[in-house]
Amino acid sequence: MRLSARQIELFQMAYRLRSARKAALALNVLQPSISPAVSDLEGEIGTALFDRAGRKFEPTAAAHSLHKSVQKHYQGLELVREAAQLISEGTGGHLRVAALPFVAEALVAKAVGRLMAQFLNLRIDFEILSELNCLAPVKSISNCGRPYV
Numbered sequence: 001m002r003l004s005a006r007q008i009e010l011f012q013m014a015y016r017l018r019s020a021r022k023a024a025l026a027l028n029v030l031q032p033s034i035s036p037a038v039s040d041l042e043g044e045i046g047t048a049l050f051d052r053a054g055r056k057f058e059p060t061a062a063a064h065s066l067h068k069s070v071q072k073h074y075q076g077l078e079l080v081r082e083a084a085q086l087i088s089e090g091t092g093g094h095l096r097v098a099a100l101p102f103v104a105e106a107l108v109a110k111a112v113g114r115l116m117a118q119f120l121n122l123r124i125d126f127e128i129l130s131e132l133n134c135l136a137p138v139k140s141i142s143n144c145g146r147p148y149v
Contacts, residue, residue, distance in 0.1 A: 010037040104128045
């Protein structure tokens with residue numbers, strides 16, 4: 001199955017506006033480009049996406065399902081875009097911290113609080129672990145192919 005980004009874009013606009021003509025206007029393309037693209041998409045996935053009545057495109061259950069999947073994809077792309085922006089600014093990231101109980105409350109919790117206040121887009125996962133559980137991740141981290149001991 002070969003789906004193109006353009007087919008999905010045209011589908012999304014026709015889905016939202018319920019009209020090939022309105023979708024074409026919104027995307028600044030000729031109206032005859034919408035219907036064949038949607039028909040090709042329907043052929044690729046093997047089911048009708050719209051009930052066509054006159055000029056309207058009424059979405060089928062399959063169209064609603066595809067739309068939900070496309071929305072998730074777009075949300076994922078937005079997260080990637082946001083991550084790239086944070087990386088370029090040097091203000092985001094993900095930090096995993098594990099500490100022993102006696103160190104966690106006194107030192108680490110305060111440091112994590114300061115970091116979170118300074119870097120609002122920094123995600124920090126903070127775990128308080130037993131001594132055995134705290135050492136296991138440290139031993140598994142490799143340094144140039146050699147594990148720390």
